[in-house]
Amino acid sequence: MAIEINQPQAPAQKNETGKPARRNLNMEIRFGAPGISLNQRMVFTERLSLLLETGVSLLEALKTMQLQTEEPLLAEIIGSLASIISEGKTFSSALATHPEMFSSTYISLVAAAEEGGFLPQVLAQLLRMDEKNSQLRSSIVSALSYPAFLIVFSIAVVVFVLVVIFPKFDSLFASIHDQLPITTILLMALSAFVRNYWLLILLGLAAGAWATYSWISSKAGKLVLDRLRMSLPVIRDIYIQIYLSQTLSVLGLSLSNGVPITVALKACQGVVDNSIFSKFLDNIRTHVNEGRGIAVGFTESAIIPPMVRQMVATGEQTGNLGMVMTRVAEFYERELSKRITVLSKAVEPVMLIVMGVVVGLIVVSLILPIFKLSRAVH
Template sequence: MPIELDSTVAAPRPAPAPRLFGARAPGLRERTLFTERLALLLETGVPLHAALQSLLEQTGHPQLRAMIAAMCDDILAGERFSTALARHPLFPVTYVNLIAASEAGGFMAEVLVQLVEMDEKEERLRATLVAALSYPLILLAFSCGVVLFILVSVFPKFAAMFAAIHDQLPWTTRALMVVSRLLTEHGALAAALAAALAGGIWMLMRRPDVRTAVDRAKLRLPVLREVFARIYLTRLLRVMGISLERGVTILATLEACRAVVPNADVQRFIRDLEDDVTEGKGIAAGFQDSGFVPVAVRQMIATGEQTGTLGRVMSRIADSYDRELTRYLARLSKLAEPVMLLVMGILVGTIVSSLILPIFKLSRSVH
């Protein structure tokens, strides 16, 4: 039977307390370690409050210590653990809902182990994304450094020589000379323009209509779609799978899913699913109308709903897509390396040729 969650669990979260300068807020790693240690203590029979007291003594992170101390006080005051967790933004809605379900069902240690596994998979996904992007970004940074060095250190030495044949210079050389002069003679202005451009892009990305357009592009452009659709689908199905397996109601599960998938199109799809469930329709019917969910996944979800194994089916699909995403990112990274090298070669080659060709022209005119 689905477990109804108390309304206090879903109460609005307070704004996080201000941090001291230089203090880093606890993140995914700290939450995973906290959950893993708490699961171990509960599995060995330690009562919840005593387990939290033990974690308070073991934790060195000042903000996490403050959170655990507040939880201990809440437990002593007679509040449920899920209610105490809900007061801290470190613990997402999915986490709180699963703990609430485990309190009602008496299987908190097992749920904590599942939460550790879910956080570890999310951490591996992030590491995979970083690994896939790191080498292309290093190549991009290196090529930008080479270009900047040529424009600032090499081009100015030939400026006087090129001035005599300015009208005969290729347009690329003339354009690069203008950029070189801007960087060397008006460096502060160039930095201000770059900062203004970055600030303008940042402000533009904060506009709801622009963010919606970017979210839509993530699910429509060929390469981006292959990456982001897999990421969003993996997160969505993993949260739904573990929540439904543990008896969390479908509506509470879908509400939690909106918090883990930061894409306007996907969130709209989740809200449509909520409407379908409210109207008495099944989850599978809502998935049939989705454009980013593959047909095979829709069929498996429909089968899982018919056989009463929807949660387990979704968890299995999420694990499969997680592995598939890792393989796809590895292939994409290997393909990106030669492309980035080619782009870097064309860019640097264009700049070098813009420098060398006028020198050859001057040499021929002298002879």
């Protein structure tokens, strides 16, 4: 299983400078611009929050950070932010000029914090949200690394046997070709094909990889993948938990800090990379604009678990929607980490069995003809 990190095609939003704003993805290791990582944004947010809490002005804090930042690209971005603020513009409008680093969620929350006068507190909350995303991604990568290693190792073993081991028995097997098992004959043919046409095979794999990437990057390909993610039994549950944890985390943090719900829902669509789930968010925005409330959209959606529907409805009725969504998001983050760990542990023995069968088949295909030849000689 792979966690898709490509952003679906969508109409480009525009920031305050009039330039198209690229969407930011919580599941990505890096943002849109080369060299800008989630860890760097976390460091930026943490240092800025600390400086503001100690009483340093925003402009002075940014100038100090620019001088202390060793990464040239990040220092350039911080310098740009300081320059815009020195012109009398707001911090949120400055952040909007760098959508490759700051998501719409980040910008909306900062804008609300500027109006309410609690910027250091919101920066601390944004830092915690990024840390949770980083921990979730780390758990996914950790859980999938061993199965991925087994797959690569299995392929390497098979290629080694076909290219190095089988050719040593060509002359021996040729003398008893009519007595060879069908598996040995097939493996000999495959070995000869790999050795004679290895360049064409590599070119074919490269062309296939490029064609697959191009298709996945297309609007039609992404739509097919989005539907598959939301329909395959086990994969569907995992992706729904990922999307819910992302969406509810953003909504909970936004609503708790006074961001209008329509703005928060729009920000969520820049976080979730699935057109089917984005349509669900569109439906919620429609319900909210019609005055029906956010719980209606959750209740009417077939992809939302019953527990979430009930919790959102209760939160809206009691006026604690932000807190409830944050709690549910934290629950799904824990459940997702557990589920991926369990799934990876379940996949490992299956992979080992497959490896054993493949290697065993190759070994038997080598040893059985030699054993028959030995018996014939005696």
